[in-house]
Amino acid sequence: MKYLFEIITVIALIVFTGVFLYTDTIIQAAGGEGWEGTDGVGSEMVEELGYEPWIDNSDYTFTPPSGEIESCLFALQAVFGGLLIGWIFGSWATERRIKKNPN
Amino acid sequence: MMHIMEGFLPSPWWQIWWILALPCLIYGFYKLKKIMETNREVLPLLGVAAGFIFVLSALKLPSVTGSCSHPTGTALSAITFGPWITAVLGFIVLLFQALFLAHGGLTTLGANMVSMAIVGPFVGYYVYRGLNKVNVNFFLTVFIAAFLCDLMTYVVTALELALAFPAVSGGLLASFIAFLSVFAVTQVPIAIIEGLVFVVIFKYIIILKPDLLLKMKVLTADKMEKVKGGLEE
Numbered sequence: 001m002k003y004l005f006e007i008i009t010v011i012a013l014i015v016f017t018g019v020f021l022y023t024d025t026i027i028q029a030a031g032g033e034g035w036e037g038t039d040g041v042g043s044e045m046v047e048e049l050g051y052e053p054w055i056d057n058s059d060y061t062f063t064p065p066s067g068e069i070e071s072c073l074f075a076l077q078a079v080f081g082g083l084l085i086g087w088i089f090g091s092w093a094t095e096r097r098i099k100k101n102p103n
Numbered sequence: 104m105m106h107i108m109e110g111f112l113p114s115p116w117w118q119i120w121w122i123l124a125l126p127c128l129i130y131g132f133y134k135l136k137k138i139m140e141t142n143r144e145v146l147p148l149l150g151v152a153a154g155f156i157f158v159l160s161a162l163k164l165p166s167v168t169g170s171c172s173h174p175t176g177t178a179l180s181a182i183t184f185g186p187w188i189t190a191v192l193g194f195i196v197l198l199f200q201a202l203f204l205a206h207g208g209l210t211t212l213g214a215n216m217v218s219m220a221i222v223g224p225f226v227g228y229y230v231y232r233g234l235n236k237v238n239v240n241f242f243l244t245v246f247i248a249a250f251l252c253d254l255m256t257y258v259v260t261a262l263e264l265a266l267a268f269p270a271v272s273g274g275l276l277a278s279f280i281a282f283l284s285v286f287a288v289t290q291v292p293i294a295i296i297e298g299l300v301f302v303v304i305f306k307y308i309i310i311l312k313p314d315l316l317l318k319m320k321v322l323t324a325d326k327m328e329k330v331k332g333g334l335e336e
Contacts, residue, residue, distance in 0.1 A: 005242065005299070005302050009296075009299040009300060016164075016292060016296055019167055019292070020165045020166075024165075027169050034169040035165050035169060035170060035171050037171050037172065038170050038285055038286055038290075039107070039108055039206070039207075040170075041285050042264060042282060045281065045285065046268055049268055051268065053110025054110050054113065055109055055110040055208065056109055057205040057208050058205075060209065061202045061203065070205075073204050074161045074163075075161070077196070077200075078158045078162070080154075080157055081153070081157025081158035082157075082158055083154075084151065084153060085150075085154035085155065085158065088151050088154070092147070092311040
């Protein structure tokens with residue numbers, strides 16, 4: 001099985017997506033909003049104890065003014081990583097091809 | 104998401120985690136400098152390892168519990184370069200997210216580094232080395248190491264919050280379990296996916312650049328031959 005690991009990974013991703021869709025229908029049916037980040041959920045637990053955060057990101061830089069801007073910055077982070085990976089894997093693949101077939 | 108948000112760790116906890124993180128970070132910079140001076144041909148692999156931390160920690164994935172969480176992406180770096188250098192790479196990502204994304208913050212950076220960039224990679228690295236020594240299948244070893252590397256990050260986050268906020272009734276343990284149920288349960292499916300993704304990544308690195316893994320002593324020469332032989336069947 002040449003592509004065994006790829007196949008297992010794709011199956012796992014499909015199951016993962018299926019579970020997401022199934023959970024989502026339950027959450028939607030219950031009228032809930034769901035799908036917050038776990039750090040938000042964790043922070044809410046702490047706030048329920050009556051704790052007030054004593055400093056905020058906007059005290060020294062800023063909090064992204066909207067969800068769109070936040071996604072934009074996250075996408076930039078991913079693009080930077082993706083470029084690094086693509087460029088290096090690309091040069092490795094070329095190097096290997098030239099070694100195999102010097103013409 | 105493993106970030107502890109800005110302001111959510113009171114004194115003295117944020118200082119304690121910073122004090123624990125700082126020596127690891129400094130030793131990491133020293134190790135990184137050494138690799139840059141003496142072993143320049145492995146730098147592309149370091150770039151790939153950093154790239155995966157950037158990409159994977161930018162993804163927020165929905166999980167079974169109805170909330171979203173990040174993979175950490177630290178396994179490739181932890182297995183090949185060890186936990187110290189991973190601490191530096193994790194620091195860069197966490198600093199970016201603290202300054203521009205309001206995910207985590209400068210005071211909680213120490214705690215977030217300990218969980219994502221230090222303890223997680225440490226566990227991944229030693230689990231990999233340990234299983235490799237007792238000759239468990241290479242790809243299974245990578246899967247288990249990457250899975251634990253991710254999951255331990257969240258276990259440590261839960262512990263950090265529990266230490267700062269022990270429950271009134273039940274104390275540390277009760278609040279540890281409560282935070283664990285938020286962070287770790289959500290993380291299990293994501294950690295499985297992350298483990299599988301790193302298995303595929305290692306497969307391609309072995310196909311394209313096996314000599315770099317030999318150089319970093321991830322595998323010995325005979326083992327590499329065996330793993331490669333297994334891939335060609």
